Amino acid sequence: MSRGQIRRSSGPGQRGPQNYGDDTGCTILHIDMDAFFALVELRSRPELHGKPVIVGGGSRGVVLSATYEARALGVHSAMPMSRARRLAPQAVVIAPDHRQYSEVSRNVMALFNSITPLVEPLSLDEAFLDISGTIRRLGSPITITELIRSRVVDEQGITCSVGIATTKFVAKIASARAKPDGVLVVPADQVLAFLHPLPVAVLWGVGERTEEQLTRLGLYTVGDIANTPITTLQRALGQATGHHLHTLAWGIDPRAVTPHEPEKSISSEETFSEDIDDPELIYAKLLHLANEVGTRVRAAGYVSRTIAIKVRFADFTTVSRSRTLTSPTDVTQEVYETARALYDSLGLERVRVRLVGVRAEGLRAADGAAQQLVLGAPDHGRREAEVAVDALRARFGADAVLPGRLVDRADPVENPAQ
DNA sequence: TCTGGGGTCCTTACCCTG
């Protein structure tokens, strides 16, 4: 294979210097753990290696992660568990342990940060790395990639796949096509040759609905989008989406790797184990969710200007309502009262509800907004009490102190789907 | 087949203000 061609590693588990292709200028890595939750579980259950394993659960849950043996049977993430069980009755089903996944994720991200300070986590199991400042110290992008892959396997006992490119979105597509346990380099002069034959669905922002719209326009590949006038795309998909897809199709993605983006919202939602029509149970769930959101908002040092709720009915239709407060808050009681008022504003009477959620939006740093809260704020004392409760929870556990209405409830609201 | 949970961003509509 000549210099400059796109190359991926020749098979799972292959590490060390190989002829991947020209990585000159390819300073963006997208690193994605393979079947993350499932492989973390396999570390403590080696007898399950080589078997179909599904992480998920609950009567109304979905698949969170599946080993490649389970995927070969047609199982994929986000699939309803009931269907996954039918497709793979022999699969071992493991309930998720998010605390363990978070810990492994922290370790992996710390490893990445020991390579370069420019690490942008996208989720628990993937991140972008900008290694432009690391090459002089550690070697070529491919050398750095293999160093990372070896350390992930040795230190965490899981594998990952890496895309190496000049831009974030090409690196991300490359890592997906390197899976599992592989590496794919897209040389700078091969970006369009790599992108244009791919289906439109690989583009960031093209999901099921947008793909349908593009199909109706007769556009099936990234190359088709590139060769369509941008005005046509904007008419069909809207200004922003049309422009976004057209630039991506030409391999243009100027976004930098940014290590920390402040959160814009904090939310919590839960699906009931069965549909509920009792307002008291729904209020109790709203209090529980408001308590979670309030605690997280305070822990992150934010206050929230807008409180929103989400309600999903038995037929899966979903509505949301939001209210902007006169002054921002991080007080659980205020979050709850707003959420409850929003729920009441729906005017529901014995309607069967499947899910409720509470979200805090318009987040800003609490220190910048605290002055206004203190001045004449009746909730000041309550806030102090909640901060004290936060400290007790940090010391004695999340259930050490609960709102009175949530203590000793043996009803469905405390038995969510997962 | 029957659909979780935590997020972000975009579009559209409406209201208010200048």
Next chain:
DNA sequence: TCTGCAGGGTAAGGACCC
């Protein structure tokens, strides 16, 4: 005073991502 318009803020919903 009325009308048209532009722009900002807000609300709601949808699509998408992992």
